[in-house]
Amino acid sequence: MQKTDLKFWETLSLEQMSRAQWESLCDSCGRCCLHKLEDEDTGDIYFTDVVCHYLNEQTCQCPHYDNRQEFVxxxxxxxxxxxxxxxxxxxxxxxxxxxxxxPLFDWHPLISKDLQSVHLAGISVRGRTFSDDKIKEEEIELHMIDWVE
Ligand code: SF4
Ligand code: SF4
Structure with a gap:
């Protein structure tokens, strides 16, 4: 086997990865763009189905990824x-x-070689979110979900 065939994520630590390798780890599930609530006492995190309004609902990717902090x-x-x-x-x-x-799951595009597999496996947020520009802040607790964890 040539070195380029190695699954880099199984042989390198996160610190050792190149920028390209690091970026390729993102499966474009969009789950990190969901709003979360944190229990102040326990530190537990609860996901909601309210998502950043910039997220592309179809690709589940950020259109402003490189300079996203200028937007959010x-x-x-x-x-x-x-x-x-x-x-x-x-x-x-x-x-x-x-x-x-x-280990990574089989549906991860690095393993499946298919960018759609994260959607087909039901992991991405496609089709099941509400945009945060349409939800009032006081309503967000009503949007807690259990399909992320
Ligand atoms: S949660 Fe999904 S979209 Fe966010 S960084 Fe992780 S793999 Fe990428
Ligand atoms: S700015 Fe982009 S990466 Fe950040 S939460 Fe919004 S959609 Fe996600």
Whole structure:
């Protein structure tokens, strides 16, 4: 087997990955663009089906990814040394999985070689969200969901 055939995510740590390898870990599920609620006492995170209004509903990708903080100042940037903050990501997220020493799922595009597999597996947020520009802040608790975790 040539070195280029190696599954880099199984041989490199998050810190060792190139920018291109790091970016390819994102499966475009869109789950990290869902609004979350945090229990102040326990720190537990609860996902809602309210999503950032910039997210493309079909591709589940951000149209402003490279300069997204200009549009949403508190939009997350994931770093390899994030530590406990990986809990802010859904348990299916490749960054969190690798941080926790777990394998990627078969539907991950790096394994399936198909960008649609994340949608076909029912992992992406496609078709089941409400845009945050249509939801009042006081209504968000009514939108808590259990299909992310
Ligand atoms: S949750 Fe993870 S895999 Fe899904 S879009 Fe966000 S960064 Fe990418
Ligand atoms: S700005 Fe882009 S990456 Fe950030 S939450 Fe909105 S859609 Fe997601």
């Amino acid at each position: 100042p508190d939009c997350l940037t994931i770093y390899p040394d994030w530590g406990k903050k990986f809990n802010w990501l859904p348990s299916t997220c490749a960054y969190r999985l690798l941080h926790e020493g777990k």
